[in-house]
Amino acid sequence: MSSIRSIYYIARADFLERIRQNSLLVILFVTLLAAYIFVPPVDAGYVTLNLDGYRGIYNSAWIGSSVAISTTLLLSLLGFYLVKNCIQRDESTGVGQIIASSSMKKMYYLMGKLLSNIFVLSVITGVVVVVSPIMQWVRGEDRTFELWPLISPFLFLTLPFMAVVAALAVVFETFHFLKGTLGNVIYFFLYLLFTAGSGALAFGPQIIISAMQKDLLLIHPELPGSYGMGILFQREPLHWFEWQGVIWTFELLIQQLEIVMVSFVLIAGASVIFHGFREKGYAKRKHELAMVEITPAYNKELDSQIKYESLNSRCQAATLSPVVFKDSFWALAIAEWKLILKSASLRWLIVAAILFILPLAVSVSESSEWLVWPVIWIWPIKLWSGMGNQDVRYGTQFLVVSSRRYVILQLMASWISGIILTCMVTGGMIIRMVFEGDLEHLLYNVAAVFLIPSLALACGVLTKGWRTFELLYLIIWYLGPLSKLPYLDFLGTHNSNGDLLMMNSVYLLISLGLLLVAYQSRKRLGQD
Structure with a gap:
């Protein structure tokens, strides 16, 4: 029972x-x-x-x-x-x-x-x-x-x-x-x-x-x-x-x-x-703590050290240097980019490098036939999904909210870092399109460089998680670039239908709309 x-x-x-x-x-x-x-x-x-x-x-x-x-x-x-x-x-x-x-x-x-x-x-x-x-x-x-x-x-x-x-x-x-x-x-x-x-x-x-x-x-x-x-x-x-x-x-x-x-x-x-919830090294740390002997002499020494550090840490407010605001946007964007890459293992970086170099060795049509093209655009999904929700995931959202010009600077820095990440993985394919003069596919891929980070950022800000973007993007990726369904094929892998400029304009407008949605959601968080 x-x-x-x-x-x-x-x-x-x-x-x-x-x-x-x-x-x-x-x-x-x-x-x-x-x-x-x-x-x-x-x-x-x-x-x-x-x-x-x-x-x-x-x-x-x-x-x-x-x-x-x-x-x-x-x-x-x-x-x-x-x-x-x-x-x-x-x-x-x-x-x-x-x-x-x-x-x-x-x-x-x-x-x-x-x-x-x-x-x-x-x-x-x-x-x-x-x-x-x-x-x-x-x-x-x-x-x-x-x-x-x-x-x-x-x-x-x-x-x-x-x-x-x-x-x-x-x-x-x-x-x-x-x-x-x-x-x-x-x-x-x-x-x-x-x-x-x-x-x-x-x-x-x-x-x-x-x-x-x-x-x-x-x-x-x-x-x-x-x-x-x-x-x-x-x-x-x-x-x-x-x-x-x-x-x-x-x-x-x-x-x-x-x-x-x-x-x-x-x-x-x-x-x-299932290993349960015991952390790695739990038994070892428990044994080490059990070996520590707390004696009166140890307590007295510890108390004296705390008092000494407390006295030396006091200072007059007049001796503090004035606060200087430095709006270094690019430093913030690079920091966001490094934060995204922290979750990338060495194996991930090696595969990303291969996916960058491989399209340079084959033609655009061969890359599409061998599914190299769609694979390139699925590989960064783990890093994309972390955009817009890392502060919530690590419990630093209230610390970040207190910073100056938080909404616009933090949001745009995260978006720029996502674009840099996308260019890192898909850059080889884009360079190949430039060499071949494939303007149609080049315009689609440039629009996708802005579209996908915008989608990831909006999903991350709205849901404060990563599963929504992963599921939504997997469905779009499967129906669009892989199955060549029109209007969802944001890479233009299907045959041209004469709507090149219109479709890319629509994708860019969607990117802008997603950024506005993320901005309004993050702005409400800042006001709260």
């Missing part, structure tokens, strides 16, 4: 802390928006689930299943970044050291964190379930409400996946090298592999889609049995058929239950690796 009580209190305390955070409301809003988009109106110019030119009528079964698929795919990404800070928060606030001094077992602690993560993601899922009948009524094709076909996809598809996401968030925090940016990037690519291979996973969204295809082929056996999922633009509206939902057999339920069991197995393995 004591173990259950320990797990309960850990989960309860962490859950209550999380539901007070604004990030939960943001993720909830985005999830609801995605669910709304995934069930488009009848007269919409796009579809999200196309089964050989057919879709199901908007009854409880189709609404519940389609919304459950979108919720599963979206929360598998956003939910991870939402809950991946439970152990780090205890470590930074000092709660971890209190837990380390208690008899709490690591297994109980991690299990409590797992349950807390599951509860948080379940709350978001529950709100989506509540909103789903409203969506069915708004779409108006079939307003007959059926509870089980509506909620069963959430129970047996979404929630099991949320358990695995919650477990992975805890596991990533137990490994030192996966705690920060590297772990965020690795999970993002794991998510891309999951979405790309979801059609081959028998326990994923394919369960529902296969049931839809099976029932459709019973009505129209001549169809090839293919499907498309995503934002698909159709010239002609889809035909519709009536679908009654997935028949959840005992084998399917056991299969989905095994996914939940995987999450507990992951936590059991993480508890073996």
Whole structure:
């Protein structure tokens, strides 16, 4: 019973802390928006689930299943970044050291964190379930409400996946090298592999889609049995058929239950690796302190030394030199740049040097084909994400606020340091474009040199953290330069569409807007 009580209190305390955070409301809003988009109106110019030119009528079964698929795919990404800070928060606030001094077992602690993560993601899922009948009524094709076909996809598809996401968030925090940016990037690519291979996973969204295809082929056996999922633009509206939902057999339920069991197995393995909150050298320092013998003579000598230093430290105010203000902006910018580079290891600098030299040896087209170009623009993500939040991270924000002309000087110095950092890594590519006379790509990259640091600075100032920028930039980077999606491709890797000057002007205006947002947010902090 004591173990259950320990797990309960850990989960309860962490859950209550999380539901007070604004990030939960943001993720909830985005999830609801995605669910709304995934069930488009009848007269919409796009579809999200196309089964050989057919879709199901908007009854409880189709609404519940389609919304459950979108919720599963979206929360598998956003939910991870939402809950991946439970152990780090205890470590930074000092709660971890209190837990380390208690008899709490690591297994109980991690299990409590797992349950807390599951509860948080379940709350978001529950709100989506509540909103789903409203969506069915708004779409108006079939307003007959059926509870089980509506909620069963959430129970047996979404929630099991949320358990695995919650477990992975805890596991990533137990490994030192996966705690920060590297772990965020690795999970993002794991998510891309999951979405790309979801059609081959028998326990994923394919369960529902296969049931839809099976029932459709019973009505129209001549169809090839293919499907498309995503934002698909159709010239002609889809035909519709009536679908009654997935028949959840005992084998399917056991299969989905095994996914939940995987999450507990992951936590059991993480508890073996997790080192707790004891600092390195803790036992050695404890032994050294225990060897110190406090004697009356030692106390007397220490008291005399303190009195001597106190008398010698006194001085008259008249003897102090006058305060001289020196607004050395470039010295401040260089100091900010050095502060950013402090988090860069020697290996990071070596790879950055290689990425600078490599584009000089190959043409711009070859760099784009070999993905050298996109890789260059993902490598500094860890250093970018520290812009605008380092003072909060290290607890010096109130000290910095007290300085003269704090808002404009500190903000611009941080922005300039980010531009210098960007030029350090991407400079080789820009030089190559100058040599080749590639004006189009050169203008895109110059605009990106201003755009990305501006985005990082605005995210850091607004959220006072680094995960928001990392997630947002990874999505933009994947959809834009890597997938060549127009308007998000800030590097211009797609074919020219004649909008060269307009797009670069838009990117520069966005950079200016992001700087103004960061300025207003930092100004409010200075006034507070």
